[in-house]
Amino acid sequence: MSSESTRKPAAKPVNRRRFLTDMAKTACGVGLFGLAVGLNARQSSALPAHAIRPPGALKESDFLAACTRCGMCVRDCPYGILKLAEPGEDVATGTPYFTARTGPCEMCDDIPCIPACPTHALDHSLTDINKSRMGLAVVVDQETCIAFRGLRCEVCFNVCPVRGKAITLEVVSNPRTGIHAIFPPVVHSSDCTGCGLCEKACILEEAAIKVLPTRLAKGELGHHYRLGWESKGDLGKAFPTADKEHVYRLPEGMHYEHAGRGLVKDQPAVTVPGQGNKKTPFSSNPLDTLNSGIREAK
Amino acid sequence: MATTPLKDLGKSAIAEKGWLKAHQWQLLRRFSQIGIFVLFLLGPLAGVWLINGNLANSTVLGTVPLLDPIVFLQMLAGGISGITLTAVLGALIVTVFYALIGGRVFCSWVCPMNMVTDFARMLRRRLGLKGSAKIKADTRLWMLAAVVLTALATGTLAYELVNPVAIFHRGILFGFGFGWAVVVGIFLFDLLVMKDGWCGHICPMGALYSQIGRMSVVRVRADGRASCDDCMECYEVCPEKQVIPPALKSARGEGPVILSGDCTNCGACIDVCGQEVFSFGLRMPNQVKPGRGKPARKQDKILKAA
Missing domain, CATH: 3.30.70 (Alpha-Beta Plaits)
Structure with missing residues (x-):
């Protein structure tokens, strides 16, 4: 190659080396450009x-x-x-x-x-626009949403185009006053389209209800989870294990009534002196309860 | 006659043909470029929706779809989720159209960036700016490959995020943001860094269109090449000057038709030539003397390599 180019210096020096370096230069430059575009696209x-x-x-x-x-x-x-x-x-x-x-x-x-x-x-x-899911409204701040402070607002509830379904109002008693109610808005992902009308209408300086991308707004239950009470309805029996009465390891003479009275003493009501013949296992005197077992054991 | 000095560029043509005839194609091109903008703007500004969308993808009269082939190429590479019948039809219509009238007719008659780079070239000449970075004209083919590869790698229309042509056109129709900086950047690059840098060496859209237009029917012909007086003015005004010599000088016995897909059919050579060597015509006939000359395609390649 080199001998040829020295022999004919007037000829265009398009030799292998020149060709390869030119190509490498172009590939490098364009490669950098491609990298920049690719990274930009990723971001x-x-x-x-x-x-x-x-x-x-x-x-x-x-x-x-x-x-x-x-x-x-x-x-x-x-x-x-x-x-x-x-x-x-x-x-x-x-x-x-x-x-x-x-x-x-x-x-x-x-x-x-x-x-x-x-x-x-x-x-x-x-x-059907009601089936669109552009995002999901979330009451992102219960500290500033005035409904949560016990004031009547309900603006988001009222402007919601899927009214009464996507946003509902709960009723909770107001622990601050003890006699009033709080009507907090609750968004339901089953019906919210993410249109954002609630966010637009929120009366605060910065909206307390915001439409977020569903990926940010929603949790996702572990796929192995089976909600017993739901699969019970589907299958007619509990899944994966059948209902079985739990055996509580309780002191003798006591049992536990599930979804009922709770911890129950088996013996008939003790007639405590001075209390009449009340059919209650517990006396109003805590000492009686504490001592009752001991007395019987003797 | 010797090479015309730069300050006298175009004067002989004006003397021979008159000012209007010596600027005929340039005026028509500006009319086309601005007219296309006006057509797109009639919708949003006057409510007359002859064409809706932008240069990347549009609909004419609410029915005929048009889709830029480079966007379509990226859609194919990026994961085909947008390949609809409308998209295929749109890309097909545009491709066939430019395959017939010359691929890079898009560059010189439609693309808004052309006005910017033409202005940069004119200013470069007026200011006497000489220096120019040198990169090979086939860099744009590499760029085209990079565009497809980035779409493939990212699964998105990656180049459309930065495509200056799209940013420019969309900017005027839908709002510029910082897009104007991209346009100014291209202008300054062409003015100060590299003569015909963007359109002539880098733009991958131009690369794709020159491939589409390789076999186009409408061509610039140098039928009057016998009367060429070597003033070199056509080389000065041509944005892709490597396309002229085969047709004009016929070093290897080529016919008078400019066959390279890189020719943008801008008509600048026609305007500037006082001898009326060039004219628009068809691809055929392209014979000089029967029996002489090799097949045109092969010569194209030899010249590019040289």
Whole structure:
């Protein structure tokens, strides 16, 4: 190779060495670029909690492979809540999202954003908006939610489009006053669509109820768990073990009544002097109870 | 006649043909580039939805889908979850269209970044900036490979996160964010670091479109090459000057058609030539003297390697 190039210096020096170094240079440069793009893509594949995808969005990893960032869902949203993420935001550039506190999903019956999506990044099989799961509302702060302080608010309960199902009000007595009730809102994942109307409506400076990605908001029971009382209903018997009366190792002359009176003394009521003939195993005098066993043993 | 000095670039064409004729294709290209922006903007600004979406993916008149092939390629590599009939049809329509009229017609007639890099080239010439980093023109093919590989590795349309063309177009239609910095960056890179750097060497979209347009029907022809006076002005204005010599000089007996897929059909050579050597035409006929010359494709490769 080298002898050839010295013999013909005028010829273009495209020899093997030059070719390989050129190729290595290009591969290195482009490789670095690819690495940067790849790492960037990895990082922006985690959707931040404040950003909510439109209804019917595929799970995030599939969504990022299917969404072409065309913005047609944005255009077809009659309330203009959707936005394409701009470079510099923490959402994957160009992908659509909305922010519940400033512009929640109004849950249109015909869900116009879904048919607008040409690549089915928004699942076209979703036709009932009540079945969409954009996220899950969570009462994130019971310390500031005024309902938990005993005040009547119920705004989130009242604006909820799946009213009375996604958010219900419990009744709890107010231990502070002793005579009043507290009506805390409780969200049910079975019905909450994650539209964010409750978060928008929350009267606090910073909402106490927030829509979170379902992955953050929900726990998941161990897969080996069987809730006995539920499988009992399904199977007609308890699962995995049949109901069996537990044997308590109690002192002689006592037994335990499960789901009843609890610890019971077997002997008939003791007639305690001065107490009349009351049919109670326990005297009002604690000493009598403490001493009773001893007396009988003698 | 000798090489025209840079300060006299285009003067002979204006003298020969008049100003309008000497800027004909450039004006038409600007009209096309801006017109496409206007079509996209008519929807959001005036409520006239002739075309909805953006350059990556759009719908014409609510029915005809258009999908950029590079997006489609990434969708294929990234896990096919978005491959719908609409997507396939959209990519097919765009691909066939550019395969016929010239792949890189996208670059010079549609792509908004072209106005930025054209401006950088013009300014570079006016300011007399000479230095330029040197990387090989086929770097963009490597870039294209990197785009597909990153999509494959991450399972997402990874390049679309940073694609300056998409960021630019989407920025104007949907809000820029920091996207303007990317556009300014490309401009400065082309102005100060490298002549025709982005469009001519790096952009993987251009690489894909030049592959799509390898066999395109609409071509620039140098039918008048006999009257070429070697003023070299066409080389100065051409964004892909390696495509000219085979057709113009016919060193290995090539026909007068510019056959390289890298040619963007911008028509700058047609505008600048006072001798009217170049014109738009079809791929065929492309014979000089029968029996001479090797098959065109092979020569393309030899020239690229050289």
